[in-house]
Each structure stands twice: as C-alpha cells, then as structure tokens.
Amino acid sequence: xxxxxxxxxxxxxxxxxxxxxxxxxxxxxxxxxxxxxxxxxxxxxxxxxxxxxxxxxxxxxxxxxxxxxxxxxxxxxxxxxxxxxxxxxxxxxxxxxxxxxxxxxxxxxxxxxxxxxxxxxxxxxxxxxxxxxxxxxxxxxxxxxxxxxxxxxxxxxxxxxxxxxxxxxxxxxxxxxxxxxxxxxxxxxxxxxxxxxxxxxxxxxxxxxxxxxxxxxxxxxxxxxxxxxxxxxxxxxxxxxxxxxxxxxxxxxxxxxxxxxxxxxxxxxxxxxxxxxxxxxxxxxxxxxxxxxxxxxxx
Amino acid sequence: xxxxxxxxxxxxxxxxxxxxxxxxxxxxxxxxxxxxxxxxxxxxxxxxxxxxxxxxxxxxxxxxxxxxxxxxxxxxxxxxxxxxxxxxxxxxxxxxxxxxxxxxxxxxxxxxxxxxxxxxxxxxxxxxxxxxxxxxxxxxxxxxxxxxxxxxxxxxxxxxxxxxxxxxxxxxxxxxxxxxxxxxxxxxxxxxxxxxxxxxxxxxxxxxxxxxxxxxxxxxxxxxxxxxxxxxxxxxxxxxxxxx
Amino acid sequence: xxxxxxxxxxxxxxxxxxxxxxxxxxxxxxxxxxxxxxxxxxxxxxxxxxxxxxxxxxxxxxxxxxxxxxxxxxxxxxxxxxxxxxxxxxxxxxxxxxxxxxxxxxxxxxxxxxxxxxxxxxxxxxxxxxxxxxxxxxxxxxxxxxxxxxxxxxxxxxxxxxxxxxxxxxxxxxxxxxxxxxxxxxxxxxxxxxxxxxxxxxxxxxxxxxxxxxxxxxxxxxxxxxxxxxxxxxxxxxxxxxxxxxxxxxxxxxxxxxxxxxxxxxxxxxxxxxxxxxxx
Numbered sequence: 001x002x003x004x005x006x007x008x009x010x011x012x013x014x015x016x017x018x019x020x021x022x023x024x025x026x027x028x029x030x031x032x033x034x035x036x037x038x039x040x041x042x043x044x045x046x047x048x049x050x051x052x053x054x055x056x057x058x059x060x061x062x063x064x065x066x067x068x069x070x071x072x073x074x075x076x077x078x079x080x081x082x083x084x085x086x087x088x089x090x091x092x093x094x095x096x097x098x099x100x101x102x103x104x105x106x107x108x109x110x111x112x113x114x115x116x117x118x119x120x121x122x123x124x125x126x127x128x129x130x131x132x133x134x135x136x137x138x139x140x141x142x143x144x145x146x147x148x149x150x151x152x153x154x155x156x157x158x159x160x161x162x163x164x165x166x167x168x169x170x171x172x173x174x175x176x177x178x179x180x181x182x183x184x185x186x187x188x189x190x191x192x193x194x195x196x197x198x199x200x201x202x203x204x205x206x207x208x209x210x211x212x213x214x215x216x217x218x219x220x221x222x223x224x225x226x227x228x229x230x231x232x233x234x235x236x237x238x239x240x241x242x243x244x245x246x247x248x249x250x251x252x253x254x255x256x257x258x259x260x261x262x263x264x265x266x267x268x269x270x271x272x273x274x275x276x277x278x279x280x281x282x283x284x285x286x287x288x289x290x291x292x293x294x295x296x297x298x299x
Numbered sequence: 300x301x302x303x304x305x306x307x308x309x310x311x312x313x314x315x316x317x318x319x320x321x322x323x324x325x326x327x328x329x330x331x332x333x334x335x336x337x338x339x340x341x342x343x344x345x346x347x348x349x350x351x352x353x354x355x356x357x358x359x360x361x362x363x364x365x366x367x368x369x370x371x372x373x374x375x376x377x378x379x380x381x382x383x384x385x386x387x388x389x390x391x392x393x394x395x396x397x398x399x400x401x402x403x404x405x406x407x408x409x410x411x412x413x414x415x416x417x418x419x420x421x422x423x424x425x426x427x428x429x430x431x432x433x434x435x436x437x438x439x440x441x442x443x444x445x446x447x448x449x450x451x452x453x454x455x456x457x458x459x460x461x462x463x464x465x466x467x468x469x470x471x472x473x474x475x476x477x478x479x480x481x482x483x484x485x486x487x488x489x490x491x492x493x494x495x496x497x498x499x500x501x502x503x504x505x506x507x508x509x510x511x512x513x514x515x516x517x518x519x520x521x522x523x524x525x526x527x528x529x530x531x532x533x534x535x536x537x538x539x540x541x542x543x
Numbered sequence: 544x545x546x547x548x549x550x551x552x553x554x555x556x557x558x559x560x561x562x563x564x565x566x567x568x569x570x571x572x573x574x575x576x577x578x579x580x581x582x583x584x585x586x587x588x589x590x591x592x593x594x595x596x597x598x599x600x601x602x603x604x605x606x607x608x609x610x611x612x613x614x615x616x617x618x619x620x621x622x623x624x625x626x627x628x629x630x631x632x633x634x635x636x637x638x639x640x641x642x643x644x645x646x647x648x649x650x651x652x653x654x655x656x657x658x659x660x661x662x663x664x665x666x667x668x669x670x671x672x673x674x675x676x677x678x679x680x681x682x683x684x685x686x687x688x689x690x691x692x693x694x695x696x697x698x699x700x701x702x703x704x705x706x707x708x709x710x711x712x713x714x715x716x717x718x719x720x721x722x723x724x725x726x727x728x729x730x731x732x733x734x735x736x737x738x739x740x741x742x743x744x745x746x747x748x749x750x751x752x753x754x755x756x757x758x759x760x761x762x763x764x765x766x767x768x769x770x771x772x773x774x775x776x777x778x779x780x781x782x783x784x785x786x787x788x789x790x791x792x793x794x795x796x797x798x799x800x801x802x803x804x805x806x807x808x809x810x811x812x813x814x815x816x817x818x819x820x821x822x823x
Contacts, residue, residue, distance in 0.1 A: 010561055012433050013425040020392045020428040030560055191386035194349050195446065199400040200373030209399075213390050334728040335699070436585060465584035465755055467812035470798035474808055492728065499800035499809070522805060537729050538802045541758060 031293045038289020044282035052098035061089035063096040063249050072265040081271050084258055090271055097249035097272065102279070104165050104234045104243075104250075105227055111169040113223055116176025121207050121215060123177070124184025135181065142174040147236055154242040161250075164243040168233050172226065179222055183215045217294035224287030228280030235276055251276050300325040300486040301346065301454065306355035308341050315341050316353075317510040328480060328487040330497035330504030332534065338510040339490045340381075343456050346488070347378045359454060374404050377447035381459035383439035387431040393417075393442050394427050400450040416445040420475060437468035441475070448479065455480075457489045461496060473499060494538040498522060506531045547717055547749040548574040548596065552609035555591050555600065555773075563605065566591045568773035568821065571609075574717075578743060578750040580760035580781065582795075583770035589753045592770075593719045596751075597630050614716065632662045635710030637739075639722040641702030645694040645709075651678075652690035655709050662713030677708040681738060700731035707739065717749040718742075725754070736763045757784070757795050769795075774822055791818055 010027070014020040032038060051058065060080065067087035075082045081090040123134040141149070150167035157163040187193060188211070196210050235252025237243035244250035246257065254272035261268050301323040308316035316338040323329040331339040345353050348368040357364040359376060380386035387396060397416055401409045417427060420441040431439055440460065447455060460476065461469040477500060480487060491497050497504050498521055505512045506528065514528040526532050555567040567588040572579070583589040594600050596611065598618055611618045613629060621629075630636070638644045646654055655677055656670035663673070671690075678686035681704040694702060703723060710718060720739060724732040736752075740763050743750040754760045761767055761781040769777045769792050777789040787793055794812035 012429070014428040015425070016428055017392065017394060020394075020430065024430065027560065191380045191382060192388040194344075195378070195380065195386050195443070196388070196399065197349065198347060198373055198376075198378050198447075199403045199450075200368075200370040201399070201403045205403070210388060334730065466757075466795060467584060467798050470800075470809040470811050473800065474811065477808070493800075495800040495802045498802050499806075522802065533730065535802065537733065540733070541729065541762075542799075542801055542803065 028293050032289055035289045035292060037285045038292070041282045041285030041287075041289060044278060045286055048098060048279055048282070049102060051095055052102050055092075055095035055099055059089075059092035059095050061092045063088060063092040064247050065089075072261060072268060074265075074267060082265075082267055084254070084268050085261065090254075090268065093249040093254060094251075094272060094275055097251045097254055098275070100161060100244055100248060100250040101231060101234060101252070101276075104161060104168070105230050107165045108168045108172060108230050108234075109223055109227070111165070112173045113176060113219060115169075116173040117180050117212055117215060117219055119173070120177040120180025120182075121184045121211050124181040125188055125203065125207050125211055127188075131181075134177070138174045138177045141171065142178075144171065146171045147233060150233060150237060151240070151242060154237060159242045159245060161244045161248070164234060164237045167237070168230060171233075172230065175226075176219060176222065179218060180212075180215045183218055184211055187211055187214050217290075221287055221291040221294060224283050224290055227283035227287070231276055231280055231283075300327070300360060301329075301488065302356070302358040303342070303346065304356040306342065306345065306353060306357065308338070308345055308350060308353045310352070315510050316345070319355075319507075319510075319512050321505055321512065321515065323486055323488060325486055326484055327503065328489060328501045330501035331488065331490045331507060332492065332494060332497050332504055333507035334492060336509075337507040339507045340458055342507075343378070343458050343488060343490045347376065347456050348372065370404065374450055375452050376454040376456065377450070377452040378456040378458065379440070379443050379447050379460045382463050383436050383443055384431070384463070386443050387439055389431055392428050392430055393422075393434075396431075396442060396446055397449050400446065404450050406450060412449055416449045419448065419479065420445045435468075436464050437471060440464060440468075440472055444472075444475065444479070448483070451483075453484075453486060455485045455487045457487060459491055460489070462491065462493065469496075476500065494521070494534055495542070506534065546573040546575050547614055548751070549610050549612040550592070550596070550608065551611075553592065553595060553611055554605075554607045555588070555595055556605040557601075558603050558605075565773055566604075567595070570770070570773070570775045572768055572775065572778060574749050574751060576716075576747050576749050577766065578740065578752065578764040580752045580754065580764035580767040581770060582754055582757050582760050582767055584755055584795075586772070587770040588773040589770050590721055593636075593721055593751060593753050597634055597636060597719070598626050599630070599636075631658065631710070632713045633715050634717045634719060635713070635715040637703070637706055637710055637718065637720040637723045640726045641694070641699065641706045642726075644706060645702060647694050649693075650690070651692055651694065651697065651705050655690075655705070655712055658709045659712040673712065674708070677711055678705070680711065680742065681705070681708045683708075699727050700735060703727065703731075703735050704738065707735075707742070711742065711746075714746075715748065717751065719751045719753070721753045722755070723752075724759075725756075732759070739763070757792070758799075772819055774818075776818065790815060 008019065009023045011023065014023055065088065070083055070087040071085055073079055073083040079089050079091065081094065084090055119134055119138065123131040149171045153167040153170060154163045193206065193210060196206050234243055235255065238250045238252030239256035244253050246253065251272040255269045258269040304320045306316055306319045319342055321329065331342060333339045341350065344350050346357060351366060364372065394413065397413045398409050401412060406412065417424065422438060422441050422445065426434060426438060434442065461472050464472060473496065479485065489497060489500055498518055501518060503515065503517050504521065506514045508530045514526060514531050516526060524535060526535055550573065551571045552569045553567055554569055556563040556565050570592065581589045581592065591600065595606050596613060596618060600606060606619065608619060613634065616625065652671065652674050655674035659670045659673045675686050675690060678689055683689050683701065683704055689697060689701065697705065723739065724735050727735065739750065752760055752764055761784040764781045767779060767781050767784065768775055769789065771791050776791045777787060779787060787796065797810050798812050800809060
C-alpha cells in the first residue's frame with residue numbers, strides 16, 4: 001500500500017463519511033494482523049472456500065462416478081488421495097464435499113445469527129413480559145441437547161441437507177439470543193441510548209440502528225467460534241445417515257461410510273476427518289483473533 | 300414554561316424523590332443543587348421522560364406530560380448528559396450522531412443544519428467525520444450540546460454538563476452554554492453539585508437533600524449568603540472554603 | 544535530608560499506529576518526607592508520572608529517565624521482586640474510585656488483613672487486630688461493623704477510607720494518591736483529604752497528591768508542581784499559589800467560576816504555543 005493511502009486511512013481528521021468508515025476498518029485490520037494465528041486461520045478459511053467454489057475446475061474426476069474395479073486405492077498419481085469403497089476419487093469428493101459442508105455452515109449462520117440477534121435485542125431492550133416470554137422460548141430450545149433435538153427434527157422430516165440445515169439452525173440460535181440479550185441489557189442503560197431515546201426515535205429504530213451494531217462484534221466472534229461445532233453437528237448428522245444422503249459427497253458422510261476401513265485402508269476415512277479438523281481449527285483461530293480485535297471489553 | 304408539582308419517584312422500594320415542586324419561567328435557568336443521592340438528577344431524568352415510575356404533575360409549555368412522551372415533546376425538550384465519554388455512541392461519527400435527531404423528526408436540509416450546529420458550538424469542520432474516541436472531553440461535550448440543539452428545542456436539561464471536564468474546558472463550555480441560551484432564548488434546568496457553577500449560570504436554584512427540596516433561593520440570595528436552611532449554609536461554607 | 548523520590552528528566556512515550564506519543568517529556572522533581580501536589584489537566588502526564596514511579600505502566604510504554612529513584616533504588620533497573628516489595632509495600636497507591644479498586648466479593652476486613660499479611664509478619668489474629676486498628680486510624684466510627692461488610696455495603700467516602708487503611712497496612716514510606724476524591728461529594732472530599740494529610744504528617748510519610756484541582760491541592764500540600772502537556776510549567780510552595788507566575792497556572796486559577804464574585808463571562812485559558820516547547 002502506498003504511504004499516501006495509509007495516511008489517508010489513519011488520519012485523525014477524516015473528510016468524509018466513507019473515509020471515517022474505511023479508516024476504522026483499516027485500524028481493525030492492523031490490530032487483527034498482529035495476531036499471526038488468527039491470520040493463519042483466516043487464510044485457511046479463505047483457501048477452503050476458494051477450493052470449494054472452484055471444485056469443478058480442480059476436481060480430477062467426477063465425484064459420483066464409480067469404478068468398482070479400482071476400490072480403496074491408496075493415493076497415486078491417478079487418484080491423488082486414493083479412492084473410496086466404490087472406487088470414487090477421494091480428492092474430487094473432498095472438493096465437492098466442501099461445497100456441501102461449508103455451504104451448510106454458511107446457511108446455518110445466515111439463518112441463525114439474525115434470528116438470535118433480533119430475539120435477544122428485542123427481549124433485552126423491551127424487558128418485562130416480552131422479555132420473559134422470548135427468553136422462556138429460548139430456554140425450551142436450550143434445554144434439549146443439540147444433537148438429540150436435531151435428530152428428532154430430521155427424523156420427523158425427510159433426511160437431507162435442507163432438513164439438516166434447518167435442524168441445526170433450530171438448535172443453534174438460543175445461545176446467540178442469550179448473548180445478544182445480555183449485551184443489550186448493559187447497552188440499554190447507557191447514556192448514549194438515553195440520548196437516542198431523547199431524540200424521540202421509536203424503539204424499533206433504537207434497537208435496529210443503535211443497539212444491534214453494539215452487539216454485532218461479540219456475536220460475530222461467537223459465530224466464528226461456533227462454526228466448528230456446526231461443522232461437527234452436520235458431520236454427526238451425516239454420520240448417522242440423517243444429513244446429506246449418498247451419493248452426495250459430504251465430509252461427515254464420507255467418514256461414516258468409510259469407517260469400516262479404518263484399520264486396513266485408513267486413509268479413506270482419515271482424509272475427510274483431516275478436512276473437518278482443519279476447517280474447525282481455522283474457524284476457531286479466526287474467532288479468537290476477531291474477539292481480540294472486536295470485543296471492546298477486552299481492550 | 301416548566302412546572303413540577305408534587306413529584307414523587309420510586310426505584311423499587313426506594314423513595315428517591317419526595318414531593319418536589321418548582322416552576323421555571325420561560326427563558327429562565329433554574330438550578331438543582333445537592334450532593335450525590337439527593338435526587339437532583341432523578342428529577343431531571345423524570346422530566347426528560349427517562350424514568351417510568353413517578354407520580355405528580357409535570358407540565359412543559361402548558362401541556363401536561365404523560366408517562367409516555369410523544370415526538371413533539373422530544374423536539375421541544377433536549378438534554379445534555381454528565382459524561383461526554385458515555386453519552387456519545389462509540390460506533391457513530393459526529394456526523395451520524397448529529398443527523399439522527401434530524402432524521403427522526405424529518406427535518407429537511409440536514410447538511411446545512413449540521414454544518415451550522417458545528418459552527419455554533421465552535422467545533423472545527425474536521426471534527427464532523429471523527430469518532431468520539433478521536434475527540435477530547437471538551438469537544439465531545441460540544442458534540443453533545445450540538446446534538447441537543449440541532450433540532451431547535453426550547454428547553455434544555457443539563458445534567459452536570461461540566462463536572463467531568465477540566466476547569467479550563469469547563470469555563471469554555473459554561474461560556475458556550477450562556478451564549479447559546481442567550482441566542483436561542485432557551486429555558487434551562489441545570490443540575491450540579493458545584494454551587495459556583497450553578498450561581499454562574501442560574502437565576503434561581505433549589506437545594507435538594509434526601510430527595511426533598513429544602514430551600515429555593517435566587518442567585519443574589521445565594522451570593523449574599525442569605526440561606527436559611529442549615530444544609531444550604533454548609534454547602535455554601537464548603538464552597539467558599541475550597542475557592543481559597 | 545535525603546530524598547525519598549528523585550526524578551530527573553523522565554520521559555514516557557506510548558506507541559500508536561502512527562508512531563509514538565510523548566506523554567511525559569522530560570520532567571524533574573524530588574520529594575522528601577513532605578506533601579507534594581502534582582496538578583494538571585487530563586493528558587498532562589501527571590498520572591503517568593506516578594505510575595512510572597511504581598512501574599505500573601503497560602509493557603508497550605517506553606520509559607526513559609536520567610534518574611528515577613525511590614529511596615536510592617533505581618526503579619528502571621530494579622528486579623520484579625524488588626518492585627513487588629515497593630508496590631503496596633513501601634509505596635501505597637490510592638486511586639480515584641474505591642468501587643473499582645476494592646475486591647467486591649471479599650469483606651473489607653479480609654482485604655485489609657491480606658494487605659497486612661503480605662508485608663508484615665504475624666498470624667491471622669494479629670492481622671485482624673491490625674485491620675481493626677487501621678480502620679480506627681482512618682476514623683471509621685464503627686470499625687467492627689465495617690470490618691465484616693462487603694465493599695458494596697459501604698458509601699463512597701467510607702470505601703475510600705477503607706482503601707487508605709489498606710494502603711497503610713504495610714506501613715509505607717510514600718503514599719501516591721491519584722485523584723483520591725474526584726468521585727466523592729465536596730463535603731466528603733475535604734474530610735478524606737484532611738485524613739490523608741493528618742496520617743501522612745503523623746507517620747512521617749511522603750505524599751504525592753495527583754489531582755486536577757489546583758485550589759484543593761494547594762490547601763493540603765507543601766509544594767505544588769504544575770504540569771502541562773508532559774512538562775513541568777512551574778513548581779512553587781503551595782501557600783504562594785496566588786502569586787503564581789506562569790500564565791498557565793494563573794489561567795487555571797482564574798477560569799473557575801466563583802461563588803463570592805459574579806462575572807458575566809469566565810476568562811478562558813488561551814494556550815500559548817510556547818508552553819509546548821521543550822524546557823530546559
């Protein structure tokens with residue numbers, strides 16, 4: 001970056017709205033960059049997303065094509081990561097599986113984060129009866145063990161990626177609502193919210209424009225830390241045959257179907273395992289780094 | 300302009316304001332003095348509509364106030380808080396903070412009004428796109444004053460507006476408040492623990508202790524030491540002593 | 544008289560994304576067993592000075608000095624062990640708000656006893672007796688009851704008395720009070736400062752009273768050091784305050800509203816650029 005751009009971003013006297021906004025973002029980035037583990041986490045996440053998106057270009061084989069004469073091959077020049085029990089190329093399945101698994105994670109987050117945020121902020125800001133009502137509903141969902149509730153839900157619907165996403169989302173939102181509510185309770189009593197109330201703004205406007213932005217950092221951090229557990233729940237559902245259905249490649253399902261071969265052809269189940277582990281770890285590191293940068297209480 | 304009659308405020312089982320009554324004429328600045336816990340800030344916040352649990356009669360500009368205030372009330376009555384660090388939203392630029400009241404009240408010509416408000420409180424134009432943490436304490440309090448005035452209120456409630464500031468900045472802010480009051484014909488209520496500050500800005504003042512008003516004085520009476528209540532006399536003696 | 548504190552050409556810089564900001568820019572003064580007030584506005588570097596002496600600044604801060612000595616100990620090069628001995632042992636620090644400096648889940652009595660045990664020899668019984676005696680010394684009327692109470696059960700002024708008792712427990716040589724009364728009502732403020740003054744005189748300690756309130760400090764101290772933008776503007780005996788020469792000191796005194804005489808406008812402080820220039 002040129003020195004003038006840097007100065008433009010770091011100035012104490014921005015000349016426009018956008019300059020002020022970008023300046024703040026750049027400061028956050030500078031702080032984030034100081035944590036090498038977090039940067040590594042971010043890099044891994046980005047690489048994985050690119051690999052998943054570019055799967056059709058990078059895959060060496062069709063992930064669904066079986067080659068029964070070529071079962072359970074070790075890694076070779078032809079099949080980079082070997083083949084599975086039906087002779088399908090593991091490298092290609094891993095790439096396409098990334099699309100499904102990471103796609104599920106993204107879908108869950110997109111469903112869950114706004115829901116938890118709205119429920120929590122509304123409950124925290126409104127207080128009284130509405131607060132109690134919303135929080136008891138949250139408690140009900142919180143009371144079930146995550147996987148069990150998801151299992152029951154998927155069992156009631158037909159097994160598949162969509163039901164798995166909805167099931168995980170259903171079990172994942174309560175902690176966000178709790179977190180957002182706790183944050184809102186402290187924010188609600190600050191002078192700057194009192195000042196906004198003095199402008200005559202409606203409660204909705206106050207929640208949406210003034211309270212939620214203050215809850216977002218801690219929620220973002222929590223989401224990235226939860227990504228790994230979402231991956232694991234998705235993998236768990238897949239493993240139990242309630243998530244993605246064969247022949248759709250999904251990391252959890254890949255382990256599930258290949259677990260019989262763990263002793264003789266260990267690489268077949270281990271490779272998707274490594275992928276899940278790497279993704280979880282990367283999201284965790286990223287979340288830790290984001291917490292250091294975004295959470296105002298830590299500074 | 301402002302009438303308070305038999306105001307009582309409860310926080311749970313705590314009776315923090317007991318039967319407080321006073322009137323403020325249009326254009327007047329009225330002081331509320333007392334030590335912490337005397338209920339002075341609570342009276343102010345109740346008038347501002349920031350407390351729910353009160354009874355008594357409150358009137359502003361002839362209109363009796365209910366427990367829920369409408370938008371017209373918030374256009375007419377504004378408040379400046381004690382802590383300039385806590386009263387500005389930490390994620391919003393000065394520009395955004397000042398445009399909020401204008402958007403809520405649907406006031407046109409925001410651009411010109413913001414520029415004028417910044418000029419009025421003598422903030423440099425460069426401050427417009429800064430975040431609160433990039434400003435000094437005095438500048439932040441100027442932003443808070445600009446926010447209170449940007450929608451042209453007629454009543455300004457001041458809750459210890461200078462007690463978190465350095466004395467040199469306090470002088471600047473007090474002068475600014477005096478000028479603005481003059482220029483805009485504002486009716487003000489000033490809450491402070493500092494008698495000298497209250498005497499400087501107010502024509503009349505009430506001394507509070509334990510949730511009650513123990514005495515109402517004019518500024519001249521205060522300066523002449525004509526207080527009758529022993530608590531007021533104590534406060535005056537202390538204030539003289541610390542002036543050295 | 545040998546000096547308790549010797550500070551020569553102290554400089555403290557804090558890193559920022561765009562370089563270093565200079566918080567303290569070469570200040571020098573010394574302190575014997577006397578009461579010294581350090582006065583300045585926010586950002587003048589007065590608190591940083593006190594903290595530098597106790598080496599309580601964040602790691603990132605760059606501290607340099609010609610000399611920074613407490614009772615002959617070179618603070619800049621002392622071992623962490625030596626410093627622990629100084630902090631809360633030979634130097635007591637009283638901060639602004641007792642709400643934040645007392646442990647909310649420990650009774651007052653235990654906190655004082657712990658402070659006493661950390662630096663003195665003796666058992667639990669003696670520590671408790673010492674705590675009781677200390678509470679009496681800070682003029683708490685009902686020490687037995689206060690001993691058993693938790694910090695949230697005592698008022699702000701009482702909390703500050705407890706804080707003082709805690710700091711006195713190890714029998715320090717120097718007391719650093721950083722805005723000890725800014726969070727308190729004026730009536731309590733005077734009592735607390737009087738208490739600190741009496742204790743310091745009776746025990747022959749040194750006192751460094753850091754505050755933004757010039758008249759207040761001058762009433763309770765022997766000497767006053769006036770700081771502005773990280774430098775000492777003026778050092779003068781407290782009783783000569785009204786004869787202060789420096790424009791900054793004078794400005795600070797004049798811009799305060801007064802109860803005794805009325806003024807239409809308050810004179811404001813016009814900050815002279817020359818005050819910022821490095822001083823010899």
